Structure formats: C-alpha cells, structure tokens
Amino acid sequence: MQIYLPIAEMPIDMFVVLGIGAAVGFISGMFGIGGGFLLTPALIFLGVPPAVVVATQAPQIAASSLTSTLAAWRKNAVDLKLGMALLAGGLIGTQLGVTFFNAMSRIGQLDTVIAVSYVVLLGVIGLLMLIESVGSVLAIGKTRAAAPKATRRWGERMPWRIRFERSGMTVSVIPLMLLALAVGFIGAVLGIGGGFIMVPALIYLFRVPTQIVVGTSSLQILVTMIAATILHAVTDRGVDLFLGSLLMVGSVFGAQFGARAGAHLRGEYFRLLLALLVFGVALRFGLDLVARPEHPFTASATETSR
Amino acid sequence: MKRLLALLLVFAAVPAARAETLVAAISRARVDITSNFTGAELAVFGSVERDAATIARATGYDVVVTVRGPRGAVTVREKKLFGPFWLNADARKYIAAPAFVSVLSNRALSEITAPELREKLRIGVDTQIAARPSARFRLDEEEPEFRAALLRIRRAQGLFSEHAEAVQLLTPTLFKATLHLPGTAPLGPYDIDVALFADGSQLARASLNFTVNKVGSEDAVAAFARRSPLLYGLSMVAIAMLVGWLASVIFRRD
Numbered sequence: 001m002q003i004y005l006p007i008a009e010m011p012i013d014m015f016v017v018l019g020i021g022a023a024v025g026f027i028s029g030m031f032g033i034g035g036g037f038l039l040t041p042a043l044i045f046l047g048v049p050p051a052v053v054v055a056t057q058a059p060q061i062a063a064s065s066l067t068s069t070l071a072a073w074r075k076n077a078v079d080l081k082l083g084m085a086l087l088a089g090g091l092i093g094t095q096l097g098v099t100f101f102n103a104m105s106r107i108g109q110l111d112t113v114i115a116v117s118y119v120v121l122l123g124v125i126g127l128l129m130l131i132e133s134v135g136s137v138l139a140i141g142k143t144r145a146a147a148p149k150a151t152r153r154w155g156e157r158m159p160w161r162i163r164f165e166r167s168g169m170t171v172s173v174i175p176l177m178l179l180a181l182a183v184g185f186i187g188a189v190l191g192i193g194g195g196f197i198m199v200p201a202l203i204y205l206f207r208v209p210t211q212i213v214v215g216t217s218s219l220q221i222l223v224t225m226i227a228a229t230i231l232h233a234v235t236d237r238g239v240d241l242f243l244g245s246l247l248m249v250g251s252v253f254g255a256q257f258g259a260r261a262g263a264h265l266r267g268e269y270f271r272l273l274l275a276l277l278v279f280g281v282a283l284r285f286g287l288d289l290v291a292r293p294e295h296p297f298t299a300s301a302t303e304t305s306r
Numbered sequence: 307m308k309r310l311l312a313l314l315l316v317f318a319a320v321p322a323a324r325a326e327t328l329v330a331a332i333s334r335a336r337v338d339i340t341s342n343f344t345g346a347e348l349a350v351f352g353s354v355e356r357d358a359a360t361i362a363r364a365t366g367y368d369v370v371v372t373v374r375g376p377r378g379a380v381t382v383r384e385k386k387l388f389g390p391f392w393l394n395a396d397a398r399k400y401i402a403a404p405a406f407v408s409v410l411s412n413r414a415l416s417e418i419t420a421p422e423l424r425e426k427l428r429i430g431v432d433t434q435i436a437a438r439p440s441a442r443f444r445l446d447e448e449e450p451e452f453r454a455a456l457l458r459i460r461r462a463q464g465l466f467s468e469h470a471e472a473v474q475l476l477t478p479t480l481f482k483a484t485l486h487l488p489g490t491a492p493l494g495p496y497d498i499d500v501a502l503f504a505d506g507s508q509l510a511r512a513s514l515n516f517t518v519n520k521v522g523s524e525d526a527v528a529a530f531a532r533r534s535p536l537l538y539g540l541s542m543v544a545i546a547m548l549v550g551w552l553a554s555v556i557f558r559r560d
Contacts, residue, residue, distance in 0.1 A: 002489065004343045006520060006527040011344045011489035047490070059546040066550030067557075074558075112393050226543050233531070233539025241527050241542060242341075248546055252553035289391050296385045296392075297455030301378055301405065 007240035008052045014246060016046065021250025025064045028251070029258025030265075031274050032068060032214030033195030034061040034221045037118075037281055039247075040192075048243070055229075055238030056247070062225035063248035064255040065218045071259045072215025079166035079212050082176075083219045086198070089177035090224065093184025101189050114190055118285040121186065121197070126279030129200055133272035140268055167208045167216075179205070187224075195221050196278055203271065210267045214259075325360035328510040329353045330500045337487060338521040344489040350410075350514065352500055354479040368411065368418040368503040369473045370429050371483040375406025375465075375518075376494030382452045398452040400435055405492035406465050407434045410472035410483045419506045427508055429501060431466045432457060464488050493518050 002011045020042050028035035036057050043053040072078050104113050158172030179201055187194030195217050202213045233239045262270065330352035337346050350371055380403045386395035411418060415430050424430050435456060437449055460466035465488075473483045483500075498514040520528055531538045 002342065002344045004339055004341050004489070004524055006524040007531060009493055009520075059542045062543065063546035063550040063553075066547055067554045070551070070554040112391075226546075229543050229546070230536065230539035233542060234535045237531055237535055239531070239539060239542050241531070241538075241545075244542055245545055245549070248549045252549055256553060256557040291392070292387075293385050293392055295455070295459075297382055297452065297459065298385075298394075299380055299382045299456050299459045301380050 003242060003246075005048075005052075005240050005243050007056075007238065008048050008243060010047060012046060012048070012243070017243065017246040018250035020046075021060065021247040022254035025251030025254025025256075026258035026261070027254075027277070028061070028064050028195075029068050029071075029255030029260075030262035031196070031258075031270075031277070032072075032199055032217040032221075032262075034065065034192065034225065035195075035251075036061060036192040037190075037196065049238075051236055051238045052240050052243070055232035055236060056240045056244045058225045058228040058232055059239065059244045060247040060251055062222055062229060064251040065222040065225065067252045067255045068218035068259055069215065069222050071256070072211075072218055075211070075215070075263070076166075077211045077215035078219055079164055079208070079216045080219070081162070082164050082167055082208070082212075083216045085162070085173055085176050086180040086183075086216070086220050087223055089180025090184035090187075090194075090220065093181035093186075094188045094224070095184075096181075097185040097188025100185070104189075112289075115285050115289050117186070117190060119282055119289060122278050122282030123286065125197065125200055126275055126282050129204070129271060129275035130279055132204070133268060133275050136268045137272050140266070167206075167212050169206065169208065171206060176206070184224075196274070196281075200271075200274065200278070210270055211263070214262060325357050326502060326504075326509045327355045327357075328500060328502050328512040329355055330498075330512045330514055332498065332514045332516055335516050337491075337516065337518045339493065339519065339524055340522050341524055343524075345491070346487045348485040348487060348516070350483040350485065350498060350500065352481050352483075352512070354481075354502060354510075356479070363504050365505055366478055367475070367481075367509075368413065369475070369481045369483070370415065370418065370501045370503065371410040371473060371485070372429065372434075372499040372501070373406070373408040373410070373485055374404040374434065374497050374499070375492050376496070377402040377404050379403070380456060382456045384452065384455075396448070398446075398449055400453075400456065403435050403456070405494075406496070407431050407460070407467070408485055409468045410485060411468075411470055412473040412475055412481070414470045415468065418503050419508070423506070423508070427501065431461070431468050434466070464490070465492075487518070491518055493520065 001014045003014050004011045020039070024035040024039045024042070027033070027038060039057050039060070040050075040053055043057070044050055048056075069078065158174050160173045161170050162173055163170045179198075183194040183198045183201070186197060198220070199213055199217050202208045202217070203210060208216075229239060265273075330350060333349040333351075337348070352369065354367055380400045381397055382400070383394045383397045385392045388395070409415070409429070409431055415424060419427075419429065425433055428434065435453055437446075437453060457466060472485070473481055475481045485498075495517050496515060498516070500512045500514070501508055502510045519525070530541075
C-alpha cells in the first residue's frame with residue numbers, strides 16, 4: 001500500500017518501510033547499536049533523498065533504543081553511571097565532529113572522507129573482533145575461558161578513578177571520556193550513532209560484561225538521538241513525520257525480538273556475529289571505493305525553485 | 307479531382323501560410339497531492355482553427371506536447387580512477403534544469419520534423435537541458451558527456467520521457483494528449499507547450515500551465531515542519547517515546 005511522504009515528497013510502499021524498520025530494529029535490539037549504518041543505504045536505495053534519510057532515522061533509532069533500554073533496565077543491565085560518563089564525553093566529541101564535517105564539506109570530497117573512514121575504521125575493528133571471536137568460539141568447551149585480564153590495567157592506574165558497581169570495574173574517567181569523545185566525533189562525521197564502535201570498545205578495551213554494554217549503549221544512543229531529532233528538525237528540516245512513524249513502528253517490534261535473541265546468545269557467538277556485521281559493512285564500503293562504478297556519473301539536485 | 311490535386315500541390319510547395327491557430331486547454335489547473343497520491347492523469351485538449359482562406363493539408367497535422375516541471379540547479383559529478391580508488395573528480399552544474407519532462411506526440415518525433423529544427427524549437431527530451439556557457443568563454447568539450455549522463459539518469463528515474471503515441475487526433479483538427487504524472491513528480495509549477503506541425507514545419511504554438519501541490523494532511527505536516535520546527539521536532543520525539551514505550555509494555559512478559 002502506497003503512502004505519500006510529506007517531507008520526502010514521494011510515495012512509498014508502507015509495508016516495505018515497516019519491513020525494513022523491523023529488520024533494522026532486530027539487529028539494533030540484539031546488539032545494542034542504532035543500526036543507522038544499515039538503515040541509511042536501505043532507504044537511499046528506495047529513492048528517499050539522503051538528507052531526509054539521515055534526519056528521519058534519528059527519531060526511529062530513538063524509539064527502538066528506548067525499547068531496548070527499558071528491556072535492559074528491567075534486567076538490571078544498565079550502568080547508569082557509565083552511561084552518564086560516556087554521554088558527557090560524547091557530547092564534546094559530537095560538537096567537534098560537526099565542526100569537522102562542515103569544514104570537509106566546504107572543501108568537497110566529503111563522500112570520500114566518509115567512505116575511507118568507514119573502511120579503515122570498521123575494517124580494523126571488524127578484523128580484530130573476528131580474529132578474537134573465532135578464537136574464542138573455537139575454544140568453547142575446550143577450557144574454561146581464562147578471565148579477561150591485563151587490558152584494563154592501564155585505565156586503572158590513571159587518576160580520577162571511579163567505581164562502576166554495575167559493570168564491576170574501577171577505572172579512570174580519562175580513557176572512558178576519550179573513548180566517548182572519539183565515538184561522538186566519528187559518529188557526527190559519519191552521520192551515525194556510533195554504537196557499533198562503542199559496543200566492541202567497551203567489551204574489548206574495558207572488559208565490561210556484554211549484557212551491560214548493550215543496555216548502557218542503548219541508553220546513550222537514546223539520549224543522543226533525541227537531541228539529533230530536534231537539531232535536524234530545526235536546522236535542515238529533513239525529519240519526515242510519516243516515514244519516521246512507519247519506521248519506528250516496524251523497528252520497535254523488531255527490537256523486541258532482537259533483544260530477546262541477543263539475551264539468549266552466548267557471549268562468544270554474540271561477538272562473532274557483531275564482528276561479521278561490522279566487517280561486512282567495511283567490505284561493502286571498500287568495494288564501493290575500489291570497484292568500477294556501473295555509471296561513473298551521478299546527479300544531485302542542488303536547489304529547486306518553488 | 308485533378309484540379310484539386312494540383313491546387314494541393316501548389317499549396318504544399320508554397321511556404322506555410324501560417325493560417326492555422328491553435329486552441330488548447332487542460333483538464334485541470336492543479337494536481338493535489340494527498341496521502342494516497344501515487345500519480346495522476348491529465349488530459350490536454352486542443353483544436354486547430356483555420357481561417358476561411360486556408361484549406362485542409364494533404365498530409366495532416368502533427369502535434370507535440372512538451373510538459374516541463376519546476377526548474378532547479380543540478381550538479382552532475384563524474385567518478386574517475388585515482389590509484390585504486392574511484393573518486394568524484396569532475397563536475398558540471400546546470401542552473402535551471404527542469405525536474406520533470408514529458409514529451410507527448412502523435413508519432414515519433416523523428417517522423418514529425420528534422421533534427422536541426424527539433425534542436426532549434428526545443429522539441430524532444432534531449433533538447434530540454436541547456437548547456438551552461440563556460441565562464442571562460444571556451445568550448446567545453448566534455449560538457450555534452452555530462453548532459454547526456456543527466457538525461458540518462460532522469461530517464462532511468464522515470465522523470466524524463468517521450469511518448470510517441472500519447473497524442474490522439476480525434477478528428478483531423480481535434481486532438482487529445484494524455485499526460486501521466488508519476489507519484490515521484492516534483493512539486494511546483496509546470497508548463498505545457500503545445501506545438502503544431504505539418505510537413506515538417508511548425509505552424510503554431512500554444513502554452514498552458516498547472517501546478518502540483520500538497521493538500522490536506524500532507525500540507526498540514528509540511529507547514530507544521532516549516533512554521534514551528536522546534537515544536538515539530540519535539541512532537542516527533544514524543545511519538546518516538548510513545549511508540550518505544552508502548553512496544554515495551556506490549557511485549558512485557560516478565
């Protein structure tokens with residue numbers, strides 16, 4: 001059934017949008033990530049203008065992360081203190097990222113900066129995770145996995161240590177803030193929430209338990225995306241009420257099933273799947289950059305006179 | 307009979323006397339976009355009026371109806387290989403390119419008139435985008451490639467099209483053109499240009515226009531977003547929170 005989108009100014013099939021929302025919601029609920037890096041190409045493929053896509057996925061991600069956050073909250077799997085520390089760093093990073101983004105688009109070649117960052121960043125993270133998780137999946141049943149160690153020490157020696165009871169760690173706020181700052185920066189430049197960088201970083205660098213990471217990351221994404229929705233509505237005015245509502249109805253249902261599936265998944269398999277997802281996206285962007293395009297020309301409407 | 311034929315031949319040989327005039331009308335002056343809009347059909351009717359001194363032409367008339375959508379600037383970029391990477395290298399900007407073009411005719415444009423005349427009279431999709439004069443007054447040899455790419459992209463999107471059988475001649479002097487407007491048709495003012503041909507030359511031209519607008523809930527949402535963006539953003543957040551919360555209540559099993 002077709003419905004006309006008032007801001008995107010095009011008709012779209014309602015059920016296709018609901019389906020895409022559900023699929024992305026499932027993944028985002030499962031891994032505690034926003035899923036923006038999957039939703040963006042899907043909607044652009046359907047012909048929705050990129051500016052509308054970027055702006056409209058913010059409320060959609062906010063809705064599904066509220067559901068994930070509430071689900072995690074009931075299971076006592078949200079570290080509020082950790083979430084707040086990450087948010088504080090993230091806000092500064094986002095501000096820096098937006099400044100950098102605007103500078104790059106003035107120079108031109110923003111597409112390339114985005115594509116290269118995706119490839120390098122996700123490629124490296126994905127590959128490292130893949131190696132680790134394949135190792136630990138193979139090790140299942142062989143030995144009781146040795147307790148994670150060493151990695152956290154450097155953070156523990158720094159000043160301003162805080163005890164995060166829920167995550168079971170005492171760590172300096174300096175590396176945490178730096179991580180959040182970096183994720184906020186990257187997220188703003190790439191137009192994504194950055195959950196898929198935050199989640200593996202918390203798991204691998206800080207050895208926070210997987211369940212807590214998902215809950216805490218959802219909370220952080222929720223707050224970020226509420227802010228992003230309002231910012232987009234006020235500045236570029238690309239938020240489409242109809243498209244956003246359809247996407248969120250699909251995605252909150254998907255997120256429910258995703259969160260449940262994620263909770264029943266062993267940590268090792270969870271990390272392997274996330275590694276494959278991250279590495280897959282890196283590969284896709286890499287191919288786009290290297291493969292001979294079918295048509296070397298692209299057209300974009302700069303402005304339309306009304 | 308012989309005399310009549312001779313007379314016709316004389317008329318055909320003499321340059322067209324331009325005695326015909328064209329009267330045209332459109333079935334509606336505005337297309338309203340509602341939430342179930344998926345496209346619209348418009349009809350353009352026209353009649354060829356001859357003054358008393360003009361007699362019927364032996365070959366009959368040809369009608370070309372050109373519909374152009376709102377104009378805007380379009381940038382066309384070309385990717386080139388740099389080392390192992392394909393990057394946007396070169397670009398051309400077209401200042402007032404129509405966002406929609408549909409050319410309706412009673413038979414193939416190539417049968418109606420010669421290519422040079424089509425170019426001059428701007429008949430056909432390929433003539434609708436004007437090359438921007440180079441700022442340095444130099445011949446831009448690569449520009450036609452960019453223009454051809456833009457035409458190809460717009461054709462693939464279904465926004466530029468030619469329909470050689472969309473004009474019906476109901477009688478030798480009365481015609482009807484059917485325009486199909488797709489759901490993705492850009493919003494704004496459209497102009498229609500009706501051209502009358504006979505024997506490969508243009509006899510008369512007429513113009514019409516219509517607009518495509520959002521109405522009802524579509525218009526209300528767009529106006530809300532435009533007039534009070536902060537409130538609009540907050541409402542979107544409120545909907546998101548409601549949907550997210552409802553889902554977690556519905557699915558609560560524990």
